[in-house]
Each structure stands twice: as C-alpha cells, then as structure tokens.
Amino acid sequence: MEADVLGRRAAVGVPGVRKRRVAFWRRLLTVFAYVIVLFLFGIYILPLLWIVLTSIKPQELIIVHPSEALAFVPTLDHYVRLVTEWHFLTPLLNSFIVSGATTVLNLILGVLASFALVRYRLRGGDFVSLWILSQRFMPAVAILLPLYIFYNTFGLIDTYLGMVLVNTVATLPFSIWMLRGFFQDLPKELYDQAEVDGCDDIGILRHVILPIGRAAMGVTAVFAFLFSFNELMIPLVISRTSTETVPVAFSGFKMQFQTDWGAAAAATVVTVLPLFIVVALLQENIIRGLSMGAVKE
Amino acid sequence: MLSKGSLKLAFLAVLVIVLIGLVAGCAAPTAAPPPPAATQPPAQPAATQPPAQPAATQPPAQPAATQPPAQAGVKTLKIITLTGPRYEMATTAMANAYNKAHSDVKIQVEAFPQEDQIAKVGMDVAAKGNAYDLIWIDYKFIGGYADAGYLLPMDDYLKANADWWKDLQGDVYPQVLNMYSYKDHWYGLPNDGNTELFYYRKDVLDAAGVKLPTTWDETLAAAQKLNNPPKMYGLCGNFARYWATDFWLSMFFSKGGVIWDPKTYEPGIDSAAGKYSADMMVKLLQYAPKEALQWEEGDVYSNMGSAGICAMAPAQWGGAVLTNPTLAKLADKIAVGRVPAIDAEGKQLILPMGGFGLGINAKTKYPDVAFDFIKYWLSRENQQYLVQNTGQPARNSALTDPVNLKIAPYFAAESENLKFAVPRPVVAEYASAEQIIGNELDNVFLGKKTTDQALKDANSQVRDVLVKSGKLVAK
Amino acid sequence: MHHNQIRGWTLLSPALIFLLALGIFPLVYAIWLSFHSLNLLDPSRGTRAVGFENFSTILFKTPLIGISFPESLQITLIILVGSLCLELAIGLILAILVSRTSASVLLRMFRSSLMVPMLIAPAIVGMMFRFLFEPSFGLIDFVLGLVGVAPIYWISDPNVVLYAVILVGVWEWLPFSFLVFLAGIHAIPPEQFEAAAVDGAGFFEQIRYITLPWLRNLAGILILIRGVDLIRNFDVIFTLTYGGPGRSSASLGFSAYLTSFKFFEVGQGTAYAVLILILINILVLIFARYLVPAREETYGG
The missing domain is CATH 3.40.190.10 (Periplasmic binding protein-like II)
Structure with missing residues (x-):
C-alpha cells in the first residue's frame, strides 16, 4: 500500500539525466526520512521507557540525577506497593467496570440513533446531529455543581450507575458520529437489496448492518471505552473510594508531602498495558475512527 | 492492512471486557450504593438538631458500653481526610483501632489530595449533602461551613463529657483550641497541631x-x-x-x-x-x-x-x-x-498557626458515634498510638511526651511554637x-x-x- | 414518508432522551447559575441574582483569581495556535516524507508505540511530564544537558511554561495528525500522481496540486477535534503546571475550575464556563461544514 510513489513515477518515461538526479534526491529523501522516523521513535519511546524504568527502580534512585540512576537492580517493589499500599486494583477494576458498561450502553443507544439518522430523512436530522455533537464539546467544569446536586438528590453519588450514566453522556455523541459516518459509507444497494428481500428496517439493522458493522462497532467501542477510561474531572467530583477510577486515583499519587513517583510510574504501566494490546491490534481502524471516518481505507 | 484474524481477536477482547463490565455493572449498583439521601435516618430524627436533644441521650463517658451492639447491624461512617502519612495513615490507624474496639461500627477512610478534598467537601456543603460523617477540616473553613449549617455543634457532647473536655482544655493551648469555636459554638476539635x-x-x-x-x-x-x-x-x-x-x-x-x-x-x-x-x-x-x-x-x-x-x-x-x-x-x-x-x-x-481539626456533618445518621470517635482520637491514652502511626497530635502532653519525641524530635519545637502561634482568621x-x-x-x-x-x-x-x-x- | 419519520424518531429517541435528561438539566442550571452569585464556602449568603455582573467582572475587571477572561483567552490561544500549527505542520511533513520513501516499512514496526501517548489519560501525561521536566532529576534536561544545553526550567519559568504545555500537547497528539495524514495520503488514487508525473509535475507540484487539496478536509477535522480539546484544556494543565507559575499558564478551562473550586465563586466560575461553551460553539459552527462533508446522499426513505 505504501507505494514508493516518487520512485515508481521516476521510472515512467523520464530522460536518463533527470532519472539519475531524481534517484539522488530520492535516496537523500529516504535517508532523511529514516533519520526522522528514528528520531521520532526516540522521542516517543524514551519518555515511555523512562517511566517503565522508573517503575522498576529502587526508591532511592528515583529522584536523583539520571546519570547516577542508570545502574540499578530492578525491583518489583513499586508494583507490590501499588497493590498493598495504594490498593490500586480497586480503581483499576472500577475503571474497567464503569467503562465496560458505558461501552455497552454506547453501542446500544449509538447504533439505534445513528441508524435512524442515516436511514430516514428526518426533518431536522442535521440539526439534531449537530446538537448531539455539540454535547461532546461541553466543558465539564460548567456542569460539575449542577451534576453534583442532581446526583446528590437521587443518591447517585459514588454508585456505578451514576458513573456509567454520566460517562455515557460524555461519550455517546462521539459514538453516534462515528457510527453515523460508517452507516453513510455503506452502499445504497445494500439497503435496496435487503428491502427487495423483504426485510423491514429492524431486519436490515439485524441481518445486514450488524454483521458488516462489527469492525466499526469494535472501534466505536474502543473509543467509548478509552474516553470513559480517561475522564478525570467528572469522576473526581462524583466518585468516592468505592467507585474511584484510575485517573482519580492518579491524582492521589500527588500526596501532601511528596509525590510517589515510583508508584505512579508503576500504575501508568499497569494501566496502559491492557489498553495498548487492544489498540495495537486495532490500530488501522483507530485512525479512521479518530478522524470521524473522514479517512477511508 | 489489518488482518481479519487480529480484528476478530481484538473484537473478542473488547467483547470480553464489555461483558465483564456489563455483569459487574449490573450487579454493582445493588451491592454498593451509599445510603441514598432519600432514606434519611429514621432512628434519630432529632439528630440534626443537637441543642434540642435531651441530655439523657448523650453518650456517657465509657464509649464501648454506650453502643448497644444489637442495633440493626453495623453503623458505617465515612471520614474524609487528606492523603499523606500525617493525615491518611494516621486516620486509617485510628479508624482501624476504633473499629476493632467497636464491633458494631465501621469507620471508612477516604483520603484525597488537599485541593480535591477541599473541593469535595465544598461541593457537599453547597449541596447540603451528607457524603461524609466526619470531616478533616482546616480551621480556616470552620466559619464558612458552620454558617452553611454543615457542621454539627458539639456543645452538648462536650457538656456530657465534662471531665474529658476539661482535661483536653488543660492540655491544648487555648489559641489552638479556640480556632474551632465560632459564634459561641464548638464546631470541631483539634486533632492535629502545627506551625511553621x-x-x-x-x-x-x-x-x-x-x-x-x-x-x-x-x-x-x-x-x-x-x-x-x-x-x-x-x-x-x-x-x-x-x-x-x-x-x-x-x-x-x-x-x-x-x-x-x-x-x-x-x-x-x-x-x-x-x-x-x-x-x-x-x-x-x-x-x-x-x-x-x-x-x-x-x-x-x-x-x-x-x-x-x-x-x-x-x-x-x-x-x-x-x-x-x-x-x-x-x-x-x-x-x-x-x-x-x-x-x-x-x-x-x-x-x-497551622493544624487541623475534626468536625461532624450536621446530617450524619450517627452523631453519637462520630463524636465518640473524635473523643477516642483525642484521648490522652491514645496519643502514643497516634504518633506511632505517623500522626501529629495537638495535645501538648503528647508533643512533649519523651516516647513520642523519640519518633518525632521536631515535636519539641512544635510545642514551643504553638505557645506563640496566632490563628489565621476563622471566617x-x-x-x-x-x-x-x-x-x-x-x-x-x-x-x-x-x-x-x-x-x-x-x-x-x-x-x-x-x-x-x-x-x-x-x- | 410520515410513517418513516415516526419510526426514525422512535429509534433515535432512546439516545435523545438520555442526552436530554442528563445533559439539559445541568446545562440549564449552569446558565441559570452564571447569572447568580454563590460562594461554596459561604452558602449562608445564599444564591443572589446578579444579572450580568459575573460576566462583566470576568470580561472587563480583574476577577478574584487574578486573571481575566481576555488574558486567559490569550494564553489559551497561544497554546491553541502553537499546538495546532506544530501538530499539523510537522504531522503533514512527516506524513509526506514517510509516504514517499521506504521509511514507511520502518515506521510500521513501531507504529503502535506511537499510539501509546493517545491512550494515556491526559491527566497522567501531565503527571509524567512534571516528572520528566524536573530540572534536577528529570530526563529531558538531562538529555539536553548531554548536548550542552543549560537546564531549562520548563514549568517554573513563566516565559517557558507555555512552550512546555504546547510541547506536551504536541507529544501526545502529533502521532494522531501524522497517522491521519498518512492514511489520507494513502487514500489518494495513485492514478492522479501518475497522470501528474506524465504531465511533468515535480515532487513539490504534486504535493501542492494533489496531496494538499486532498488533505484539506482532514485538516479541518483535526483542527476541530484538537481545537475543542485545547480550548477546554484542563487535565494536562491541572497536573502539569496548575496554571502556574502565578497564572502564566491558566487556560480558560483551568481558570473556570479555579474560580469555582479554589475560590469557590461558583456563579462566576460557571459564567466562565458558559463563555467557553459559547466560544466552542462558534468554533464548531465555523468548522461544521468540514464535519458534514459532501455526503448529500441519504439512504432509504
């Protein structure tokens, strides 16, 4: 797929001299590109590597000058402390529970809504779509106090239900937009054929779209999951210890007296690793999803 | 670009996570919700108005004897504190010790960095909520919280525990103690003394x-x-x-x-x-x-x-x-x-002056237990235990106790300092x-x-x- | 037709009801609150209607937090423009470079590691960089020291702190624009380049007349997504600089938070947030046409 465009093009009927000159430039460009890619690699991998290293360093080597901190005996001390002292498994589990349930709710509501938006020429449909999208852009700080009062009234503070509801509100608009883009991309013939076969709309949704749309829904799910997983401000306010999520737990590493960098680094590794595995498998689709479907394969 | 196989695998992985979430998410709300605001304490309707409480219902001096263990299961109280050894570790140690001594009480500790803790309590004050029964409180907030009706005046409890109260008054510098008095009521008691x-x-x-x-x-x-x-x-x-x-x-x-x-x-x-x-x-x-x-x-x-x-x-x-x-x-x-x-x-x-105190939410279901816990924390005999668990007492006897000084030598200077300390305004x-x-x-x-x-x-x-x-x- | 309308709205209604129920109440309450004065620490004063006082204070005077909306907006715009320009320009150049050479093979080997920053919660990224920016034991000043650069006080020097914020944002989101652009370039039909080459168009002409026009819509979407996030920018500022030193990096989102939850002037803070909301909506309206691209065809019906 990554055709060596310049190279191939250079071979198409170009005089010899130019060909050689192009070849030179091409080689220079290639070398340059390699250097850039390696440099990029360094910029991205070094900080991450440093965090991983920090997580296995003994405590006394964490806040010393890096030149004195490179030789050390690896230790899993921080990981142990993460579980025993910081009880990090609870927020980790909470995050997975809340984000998992949020994802399911997102898919159910999102598929129905986006299908409706695309399939029927709803009067005011464009307006509704935009309004839904604008919900994603709401600054969380505006709704914190209203939300707290609302939740306090209904006893939703520090419940999984409350966390899932608010996270769904925060992620649903994006999910609807992604799924909407996907439905729009389906060829019209697909719908027509299904209609000829005698499917009603729900039938089309069930027998035609859901089977084809697995990938799209998978990516939507990943996003809903990630957005919900990474949300800080709202959970900071409506969660307590029993539903505390990972980002909230992180703010706890900034203690009154000193930041526990070792535990924070270990927590980062523990948190990112499972997400990373899923995303590494789905990377191509993720890019498509992030650009709201504007990039096609 | 992406093979069908890996796509399937990823989708399965997501599905599994989602399913776990679904199962847990459905099960959890029934398992873990806190007492909702709607179901207010039926047992003690007068609890929010302590001055109206008859003196007879006051907690007597012996804590263990006063808590009838048969009363409808375990009383769960939440205390909000700050993260860090001096706060969270000390609070956890005191709460655990108290829970151990009282089988019918469970005090849960929630700790947050100071910025978050203040915001959380502030929200609860504004919403007139009862998210926390006991509040670790910087004395500078006493006035605001009290005016908002968020804090329970402790006067009656102090009257009922006159001997203990007298002992405390004699052992904590008045300028430290008085920070928790506002408009002639006691809204908190210092469990932590501090200066620069x-x-x-x-x-x-x-x-x-x-x-x-x-x-x-x-x-x-x-x-x-x-x-x-x-x-x-x-x-x-x-x-x-x-x-x-x-x-x-x-x-x-x-x-x-x-x-x-x-x-x-x-x-x-x-x-x-x-x-x-x-x-x-x-x-x-x-x-x-x-x-x-x-x-x-x-x-x-x-x-x-x-x-x-x-x-x-x-x-x-x-x-x-x-x-x-x-x-x-x-x-x-x-x-x-x-x-x-x-x-x-x-x-x-x-x-x-620095330092912190403990206050009681006016809406708590168990004001008696809450006060009893504060009393337990501040009691003379528990101060060494507190210091062993990285607490920093406000009692002068504890700050000058040779056993404690061995653990925290700076207490001596602290105690000297408190003598000359001037509180910041309590409004x-x-x-x-x-x-x-x-x-x-x-x-x-x-x-x-x-x-x-x-x-x-x-x-x-x-x-x-x-x-x-x-x-x-x-x- | 009419029948379809009902069916469509029925399918749409669960999501709509959900968003309305949980989204509208807080919004209406927030707007109401922005015209009132309420102090979280002093609720005994009650909630008083103050008309436009909150708005006039943050727009034209020095509010309690010591930074007015226009000043905060200026900081936000610097971060916004700086981050967007860097992300788009570097992302584009890299994408073109990589798509045109065999370096893409190398890239594919570690593309997934490029995606890691996007996975990490912004709050955690902020924490991470607070650690990395540390002048005495941080990695960044150490590496720079190896090439002879004097220690930079990334987050404590008011003249540098905004660069630090921009840098962190770019670090987290550059791979995004890069990978999106790369995918966009790969979606260009190769025939277009072939035809151009036959016509004698060189490297730069091809980019100018084929690649860039193709990527225009993508750039619009990138600007929108990142722009909105940057205007709301809170998490990274909260954990990285806390708006400091002083108020040197107090972005709009952070200032709103500070007013509401550090100075407890909830009315004023909400007014701040409402202004942010208006600003974002203007931005979205401007760029909405990129988001509703030429897809006139609607199916069925």
Whole structure:
C-alpha cells in the first residue's frame, strides 16, 4: 500500500539525466526520512521507557540525577506497593467496570440513533446531529455543581450507575458520529437489496448492518471505552473510594508531602498495558475512527 | 492492512471486557450504593438538631458500653481526610483501632489530595449533602461551613463529657483550641497541631560557621552565605500559590501585621509589615531553587536536604521524610528550629498557626458515634498510638511526651511554637484572602508587579470580598 | 414518508432522551447559575441574582483569581495556535516524507508505540511530564544537558511554561495528525500522481496540486477535534503546571475550575464556563461544514 510513489513515477518515461538526479534526491529523501522516523521513535519511546524504568527502580534512585540512576537492580517493589499500599486494583477494576458498561450502553443507544439518522430523512436530522455533537464539546467544569446536586438528590453519588450514566453522556455523541459516518459509507444497494428481500428496517439493522458493522462497532467501542477510561474531572467530583477510577486515583499519587513517583510510574504501566494490546491490534481502524471516518481505507 | 484474524481477536477482547463490565455493572449498583439521601435516618430524627436533644441521650463517658451492639447491624461512617502519612495513615490507624474496639461500627477512610478534598467537601456543603460523617477540616473553613449549617455543634457532647473536655482544655493551648469555636459554638476539635518551622542542614550551617538565624534579616544573610547552587541552595520554602501566603504570614505576623482588623474588618495587607515581608521573600527567592515558583507543598519537603535552611510547616518527620530514602540518609544532619518570630524590639513572639481539626456533618445518621470517635482520637491514652502511626497530635502532653519525641524530635519545637502561634482568621472570607495574597505575591516574584502595587491590589481585592459578604461597608 | 419519520424518531429517541435528561438539566442550571452569585464556602449568603455582573467582572475587571477572561483567552490561544500549527505542520511533513520513501516499512514496526501517548489519560501525561521536566532529576534536561544545553526550567519559568504545555500537547497528539495524514495520503488514487508525473509535475507540484487539496478536509477535522480539546484544556494543565507559575499558564478551562473550586465563586466560575461553551460553539459552527462533508446522499426513505 505504501507505494514508493516518487520512485515508481521516476521510472515512467523520464530522460536518463533527470532519472539519475531524481534517484539522488530520492535516496537523500529516504535517508532523511529514516533519520526522522528514528528520531521520532526516540522521542516517543524514551519518555515511555523512562517511566517503565522508573517503575522498576529502587526508591532511592528515583529522584536523583539520571546519570547516577542508570545502574540499578530492578525491583518489583513499586508494583507490590501499588497493590498493598495504594490498593490500586480497586480503581483499576472500577475503571474497567464503569467503562465496560458505558461501552455497552454506547453501542446500544449509538447504533439505534445513528441508524435512524442515516436511514430516514428526518426533518431536522442535521440539526439534531449537530446538537448531539455539540454535547461532546461541553466543558465539564460548567456542569460539575449542577451534576453534583442532581446526583446528590437521587443518591447517585459514588454508585456505578451514576458513573456509567454520566460517562455515557460524555461519550455517546462521539459514538453516534462515528457510527453515523460508517452507516453513510455503506452502499445504497445494500439497503435496496435487503428491502427487495423483504426485510423491514429492524431486519436490515439485524441481518445486514450488524454483521458488516462489527469492525466499526469494535472501534466505536474502543473509543467509548478509552474516553470513559480517561475522564478525570467528572469522576473526581462524583466518585468516592468505592467507585474511584484510575485517573482519580492518579491524582492521589500527588500526596501532601511528596509525590510517589515510583508508584505512579508503576500504575501508568499497569494501566496502559491492557489498553495498548487492544489498540495495537486495532490500530488501522483507530485512525479512521479518530478522524470521524473522514479517512477511508 | 489489518488482518481479519487480529480484528476478530481484538473484537473478542473488547467483547470480553464489555461483558465483564456489563455483569459487574449490573450487579454493582445493588451491592454498593451509599445510603441514598432519600432514606434519611429514621432512628434519630432529632439528630440534626443537637441543642434540642435531651441530655439523657448523650453518650456517657465509657464509649464501648454506650453502643448497644444489637442495633440493626453495623453503623458505617465515612471520614474524609487528606492523603499523606500525617493525615491518611494516621486516620486509617485510628479508624482501624476504633473499629476493632467497636464491633458494631465501621469507620471508612477516604483520603484525597488537599485541593480535591477541599473541593469535595465544598461541593457537599453547597449541596447540603451528607457524603461524609466526619470531616478533616482546616480551621480556616470552620466559619464558612458552620454558617452553611454543615457542621454539627458539639456543645452538648462536650457538656456530657465534662471531665474529658476539661482535661483536653488543660492540655491544648487555648489559641489552638479556640480556632474551632465560632459564634459561641464548638464546631470541631483539634486533632492535629502545627506551625511553621525551620528545617536546616546542621552540617552545612556548621561548616559555613552560620548560626541559626533569629531574625529574617539574619536569615537572608545566612541564605546568601550558604548558597552554592546547584548542590546546595541557601534557602527553600513555598513561593507558589496560597502556600506563599503562609510563608509571607510568618514574617507578616512577626512584624505585627494583621490581615484585617478583627472588629472593623478593614484589611491591612499593604501595611509596612506586608511590604517588608513581600520584599524579604523577593530577596530570599534569589537563594532558592528557581523551581520553587512552581513547587507544591510536598516539593519543599523533597528538597529540604538540598537547601541550607528550609522554612515550612513540618513535614511528617516520622513518616514521609524518614521513609524517603534520600532524606533518610540526611536524617541526623537535618535539625529543627523556630522561624524568626521575634519582632524588632525583641518583645513579641508571633507565628501563624497551622493544624487541623475534626468536625461532624450536621446530617450524619450517627452523631453519637462520630463524636465518640473524635473523643477516642483525642484521648490522652491514645496519643502514643497516634504518633506511632505517623500522626501529629495537638495535645501538648503528647508533643512533649519523651516516647513520642523519640519518633518525632521536631515535636519539641512544635510545642514551643504553638505557645506563640496566632490563628489565621476563622471566617469564610479568609480562604479567598489567602488565595488573593498568594496570587499577588506570585505577581511580584514573576516581576509582573511591584511590591507596592501587588499589595495594594491584594488589599483592595480582599476588601471587595469583605464588602460583598457584608462584613465591611463599602466606602 | 410520515410513517418513516415516526419510526426514525422512535429509534433515535432512546439516545435523545438520555442526552436530554442528563445533559439539559445541568446545562440549564449552569446558565441559570452564571447569572447568580454563590460562594461554596459561604452558602449562608445564599444564591443572589446578579444579572450580568459575573460576566462583566470576568470580561472587563480583574476577577478574584487574578486573571481575566481576555488574558486567559490569550494564553489559551497561544497554546491553541502553537499546538495546532506544530501538530499539523510537522504531522503533514512527516506524513509526506514517510509516504514517499521506504521509511514507511520502518515506521510500521513501531507504529503502535506511537499510539501509546493517545491512550494515556491526559491527566497522567501531565503527571509524567512534571516528572520528566524536573530540572534536577528529570530526563529531558538531562538529555539536553548531554548536548550542552543549560537546564531549562520548563514549568517554573513563566516565559517557558507555555512552550512546555504546547510541547506536551504536541507529544501526545502529533502521532494522531501524522497517522491521519498518512492514511489520507494513502487514500489518494495513485492514478492522479501518475497522470501528474506524465504531465511533468515535480515532487513539490504534486504535493501542492494533489496531496494538499486532498488533505484539506482532514485538516479541518483535526483542527476541530484538537481545537475543542485545547480550548477546554484542563487535565494536562491541572497536573502539569496548575496554571502556574502565578497564572502564566491558566487556560480558560483551568481558570473556570479555579474560580469555582479554589475560590469557590461558583456563579462566576460557571459564567466562565458558559463563555467557553459559547466560544466552542462558534468554533464548531465555523468548522461544521468540514464535519458534514459532501455526503448529500441519504439512504432509504
């Protein structure tokens, strides 16, 4: 797929001299590109590597000058402390529970809504779509106090239900937009054929779209999951210890007296690793999803 | 590009996570919701109005005997505290010990960094909620919370426990205790006493032939002499945000400054004392690490080993500082002394007060248990246990107890200091005032404003706050 | 037709009801609150209607937090423009470079590691960089020191702190724009380049007349997504700089938070947030046409 465009093009009927000159430039460009890619690699991998290293360093080597901190005996001390002292498994589990349930709710509501938006020429449909999208852009700080009062009234503070509801509100608009883009991309013939076969709309949704749309829904799910997983401000306010999520737990590493960098680094590794595995498998689709479907394969 | 296989695998993985979430998500709300606001305590309808409570229902002196264990299962109370050894570890230890002694009570500890803790409690105050039964509280918020009806007056409980109360009054300096009294009611009791101290590298000062300074001008001279960056800075302290205000206050108070007149509420921030203090901080900043402008409270503690003199409210000497291996190596080289608090004439000793107390939510279901826990925490016999678990007591006997001093040698200086400590104002407006002053001090440090201008601005802004809340009549 | 309308709205209604129920109440309450004065620490003063006072204070005077909306907006715009320009420009150049050479093979080997920053919660990224930016033990100043650069006080120097914020944002989101652009370039039909080459168009002409026009819509979407996030920017500022030193990096989102939850002036803070909301909506309206691209065809009906 990554055709060596310049190279191939250079071979198409170009005089010899130019060909050689192009070849030179091409080689220079290639070398340059390699250097850039390696440099990029360094910029991205070094900080991450440093965090991983920090997580296995003994405590006394964490806040010393890096030149004195490179030789050390690896230790899993921080990981142990993460579980025993910081009880990090609870927020980790909470995050997975809340984000998992949020994802399911997102898919159910999102598929129905986006299908409706695309399939029927709803009067005011464009307006509704935009309004839904604008919900994603709401600054969380505006709704914190209203939300707290609302939740306090209904006893939703520090419940999984409350966390899932608010996270769904925060992620649903994006999910609807992604799924909407996907439905729009389906060829019209697909719908027509299904209609000829005698499917009603729900039938089309069930027998035609859901089977084809697995990938799209998978990516939507990943996003809903990630957005919900990474949300800080709202959970900071409506969660307590029993539903505390990972980002909230992180703010706890900034203690009154000193930041526990070792535990924070270990927590980062523990948190990112499972997400990373899923995303590494789905990377191509993720890019498509992030650009709201504007990039096609 | 992406193989069908890996796609399938990823989808399955997501599905599994989602399913787990679904199962747990459905099961959880029934398992873990806190007592919803709708189902208010049926048992004690009069609980929110303690003055109306007949004296007969008061908790007697013996805690264990008073709690009938048969009463409808376990009473769960939540206490909100701050993260960090001095707070969270101490609270957890006390709560666990109390739970152990009372099989029908479960006190749950929730700890947050100070910024979050204040915001969380503030939200609950505004929503008139009952998310927490017991609140770890900075005394500067007492007035605001009490006015909002959020805190339970403890007067009746204190009356019912007269002997214990008398003992406490005799053992805690009145200026420490009185911070929790507001409009003639007791809204909290001090479980943690604190003032600003100097931590200094004794070896470094000795090597340079510098004596521990007793005035701020001497401090400046010492810092200049000790300064040898980046190995050793002359001085460290908090120069950022509201913590800068605390640093400033220790000079401001010692020079006789008052934030506002306690009677007329006319602010006096831009007085000569204020200017002296701000100018002094600018001079001291030259000998502090540049990062100090962005330090949070904890960063000062991390850096106390690499500065000659460190001005700050004590870190958890027994906890954080000694468990931090870098600092532990220096433990016997770091000594503790009093920040200069003697005014120019050498007469007056004045220090800004720190410290914390425990308050009870007016809406708690179990005010009796809540008070009993505070009593348990503050009791004479439990103080050694508290200190062993990295707590920092407010009781003078505990601060001078030789057993405790072995764990936390700085308690001696602390106890001396508390004698001369002056509380910051216990009205709601102070929380804004310290933010404003910190803000304007930062403007000075960053060179955005002159000292005069910044203090003038701070003064007029604080004035606005007081006018807005009706404490001061606009000119 | 009418029948379809009902069916469509029925399918749409669960999501709509959900968003309305949980989204509208807080919004309406927030707007109501922005015209009132309420102090969290001093609720005894009650909630008083103050008309436009909150808005006039934050727009034209120095509010309690010491930074007015226009000043905060300026900081936000610097971060916004700086981050967007860097992300788009570097992302584009890299994408073109990589798509045109065999370096893409190398890239594919570690593309997933490029995606890691996007996975990490912004709050955690902020924490991470606070650690990495540390002048005495941080990695960044150490590496720079190896090539002879004097220590930079990334987050404590008011003249540098905004660069630090921009840098962190770019670090987290550059791979995003890069990978999106790369995918966009790969979606260009190769025939277009072939035809151009036959016509004698060189490297730069091809980019100018084929690649860039193709990527225009993508750039619009990138600007929108990142722009909105940058205007709301809170998490990174909260954990990295806390708006400091002083208020040097107090972005709009952070200032709103500070007003509401550090100075407890909830009315004023909410007014701040409402202004942010208006600003974002203007931005979205401007860029909405990129989001509703030429897809006139609607199916069924």
